[in-house]
Amino acid sequence: MASAKVPAIVNSLESLLQFISRLQSDKIQFDLKCVRDAIMVAVRSPSTYYEIEFFADGHIEVQTIGTPSHVHTVTLQEITDRVIRDVNG
Numbered sequence: 532m533a534s535a536k537v538p539a540i541v542n543s544l545e546s547l548l549q550f551i552s553r554l555q556s557d558k559i560q561f562d563l564k565c566v567r568d569a570i571m572v573a574v575r576s577p578s579t580y581y582e583i584e585f586f587a588d589g590h591i592e593v594q595t596i597g598t599p600s601h602v603h604t605v606t607l608q609e610i611t612d613r614v615i616r617d618v619n620g
Contacts, residue, residue: 546607547572547585553611559618576617583610 547570554561554574562573569584569592580596593605605613 543585543587543589546589546591550583550585550607550611553615557615557619559614574614574618576614579617581610581614581617583614 550572551561551563554572559574564571564573566584569586572581572583572585574581574583578597582594582596584592584594586592590604591607591610593603593610
């Protein structure tokens with residue numbers, strides 16, 4: 532029997548919900564805000580404050596405060612892994 536393929540993320544809302552679900556499953560607190568033309572998820576770790584913005588066109592931008600800070604575009608998997616690793620140690 533062939534294994535079923537996992538469907539690709541098809542839209543920005545699905546990406547946002549997947550990210551929030553992962554934070555909740557790891558019991559990581561976050562805040563949601565509407566900024567510019569995006570939904571922002573704010574997450575605090577012991578050393579870093581993350582502002583992760585999910586845009587309607589599907590791209591994700593991250594700004595970190597507490598480390599050398601700049602805004603850059605990342606994939607959902609990159610930011611999920613980074614935030615989980617940073618918050619949980």
